[in-house]
């Protein structure tokens with residue numbers, strides 16, 4: 001079956017087996033390996049991407065279901081040399097260790113900050129419930145999301161804000 | 164250009180840009196021309212005889228390249244060996260065939276492998292492999308296994324892997340002393356699943372022209388993998404290159420060499436095509452090692468004033484179905500020898516019985532033996548305090564090794580390097596406001612709220628280690644570490660380390676060591692690891708050894724560079740090396756700061772070789788191999804506050820205070836991260852995690868949605884602080900910090916919950932302290948209304 005999607009602003013059209021999961025479509029058909037696979041039960045969140053602006057676990061979506069969609073993966077967060085505030089914050093706050101959960105974690109955080117630009121610590125911890133990290137103990141991830149929230153609200157009004 | 168103090172600074176990690184941009188290369192991200200995909204067929208039975216395997220349907224399935232069973236590997240892929248043959252314990256080392264031959268011994272034991280053009284085709288064909296099993300009774304419970312007529316390995320009577328003991332002093336005599344009370348408790352340390360977020364994976368590529376096999380693998384120790392696989396595959400070591408690319412966490416589970424890695428390597432040679440295998444999470448739960456799984460009967464002899472005079476433990480340790488690479492060391496030397504913890508306990512008597520069962524093999528999981536020992540000790544400390552009516556902080560204080568007694572040799576024979584244990588305890592109590600918290604607890608009880616305060620004081624024994632010592636314990640390798648620090652002609656620095664970090668941040672901390680020592684900008688230093696072709700030798704990353712051992716090797720290599728650079732600078736400046744001062748990356752003549760040259764200028768001169776001292780070789784690099792004289796001994800105190808809801812049994816952690824001492828700190832940001840991650844894993848064992856089998860040997864918690872990997876919302880913000888007691892063992896004064904949290908947190912939380920339950924008369928509940936268990940304990944204690 002043919003699937004046409006726009007990923008990180010680029011249009012792709014590929015023939016896939018109907019059973020192909022979106023995560024494997026991204027990784028194996030498009031070579032976007034920043035999106036990871038950490039489980040087979042839709043539990044870990046390592047595969048999280050933005051599908052039409054909303055965070056989804058790309059292991060629970062068939063590629064064909066994404067027909068016509070706009071998708072953002074970790075590779076699409078930065079604008080050239082300029083990191084997305086969430087990336088900058090994860091770096092500054094040591095929000096990652098092995099980095100395997102990080103792409104999904106950052107995209108889940110972006111989704112949260114779109115819905116709630118100024119979340120409390122508790123709201124952040126709950127919003128990340130679908131994303132597991134075995135390394136960091138989450139504290140620096142929470143700090144990073146808070147730092148990103150501050151950076152993004154400081155940038156509101158600026159033309160590049162929230163990109 | 165001027166570099167001031169980078170050692171000790173909260174430097175952002177240098178590995179992060181590639182990770183946050185999604186451009187890092189984990190094993191599964193690799194693709195090679197002609198790549199095909201392997202999928203393993205695994206046993207659904209815990210114990211069964213293989214009558215027949217029919218691969219004909221699978222072989223004719225679309226896209227299939229090959230289907231192999233154990234018989235096809237005969238004489239080609241040898242048994243997977245055990246790498247730690249602990250002596251004097253009657254250790255049994257039955258063979259571990261890469262694919263099961265006559266029998267399968269646990270659910271998940273691989274019996275066949277299918278290779279196909281695509282991952283999906285390999286999965287489809289694997290489902291078409293027909294295996295005729297004769298199901299045998301399974302042994303799952305350790306005590307039952309020791310008595311059972313069912314043997315996991317026919318030549319291992321009673322399923323007994325080993326019987327190991329260590330004895331110091333005379334426990335019996337201590338227990339007989341008038342007035343001494345002997346506190347007894349059976350303690351279960353449940354089985355855990357490591358759950359590195361990246362499952363295991365391997366990609367193998369064979370070049371028939373050069374005869375070289377390259378294996379990319381999710382390993383914490385590629386050089387060890389190369390030595391072992393060279394033997395397993397019968398390939399000379401120089402024709403085998405093992406690369407650990409980006410590795411997504413390990414926690415011990417990526418130390419062992421596994422059957423799949425050997426089989427995939429063999430397939431690449433056999434098929435003449437590159438082969439990839441990626442574990443599913445389900446396979447990870449079945450086929451990757453588990454950790455812990457002890458049952459211990461403990462006795463502590465204690466005087467009325469709280470002085471602990473003896474500890475006796477009898478421990479059963481579950482090895483699962485085969486001996487994994489480091490497994491024999493975990494419940495023996497890494498457990499029994501550390502049972503004194505931070506205390507003066509003159510009489511220790513420990514006996515460990517290792518047991519084979521029809522379950523997934525066990526091996527090192529974060530802390531590896533030391534969390535198990537600390538759990539026993541810290542629970543017994545609390546039980547003793549309770550029986551004597553002493554405050555848990557007070558009984559600990561009375562038994563801590565005083566700071567003026569170091570180096571201190573404990574009853575089990577090891578010598579601790581340095582410490583100020585009381586200071587860490589004091590600091591933790593102060594931060595927690597312990598006295599006030601006790602008063603609040605009293606007040607809350609009057610309102611019907613059940614708060615509990617728990618402590619654990621610990622010492623971690625890590626930084627392995629003196630090769631001679633680990634060799635004497637049966638390790639088939641050394642545990643020194645190598646480093647090369649190499650300048651390029653343009654003055655940039657590449658560091659090669661034999662350690663293999665996979666999240667611990669040594670690309671940053673090692674760069675900090677080099678930047679500090681050589682006065683170069685941090686961004687001019689690149690740290691490389693994880694490739695047996697570019698790195699002389701190394702023993703890997705585990706056991707909190709990377710910085711104390713590998714970092715020291717880097718430091719010493721940098722010193723050699725500095726010495727050579729000084730000789731070149733002295734020669735070119737026409738003074739003696741003694742007349743040079745080295746400051747912020749520049750040599751200058753003492754008293755004449757204008758006459759000098761930067762280390763980058765020296766480097767260029769070293770490579771041009773136009774004007775070097777007589778007889779000096781061109782180039783600028785230093786190489787050092789560091790074998791420490793002792794282990795290092797981080798320590799600390801953790802305190803937490805929990806609330807138990809007696810109606811539901813639910814436990815909530817309200818506060819968690821950690822004071823750790825890992826010697827000198829190179830990067831506080833990274834140390835904090837290590838502590839946080841460790842605490843979460845330790846707390847999770849206390850409250851939620853449990854790999855549970857049924858009596859037939861089925862893993863009931865067999866998927867990630869059945870096993871309680873902890874989530875962000877389950878924790879409060881941790882309050883962390885440090886004391887800093889340098890170790891004399893290495894010139895950096897650094898100890899390890901990768902496992903402290905895991906070691907300290909488990910007993911800390913259990914002690915807190917038991918403290919909360921003390922008004923009900925509940926003395927002990929085994930982990931994990933799930934609501935149901937807590938609720939039942941409360942119900943049973945309230946006058947026998949057993950639920």
Ligand code: FES
Pocket residue numbers: 036037038039040041042043044045046047048057058059060
């Ligand atoms: S891979 Fe784990 S949730 Fe998608």
Ligand code: FES
Pocket residue numbers: 095096097098099100101102132133134135136360411412666
């Ligand atoms: S950083 Fe390793 S799993 Fe999150």
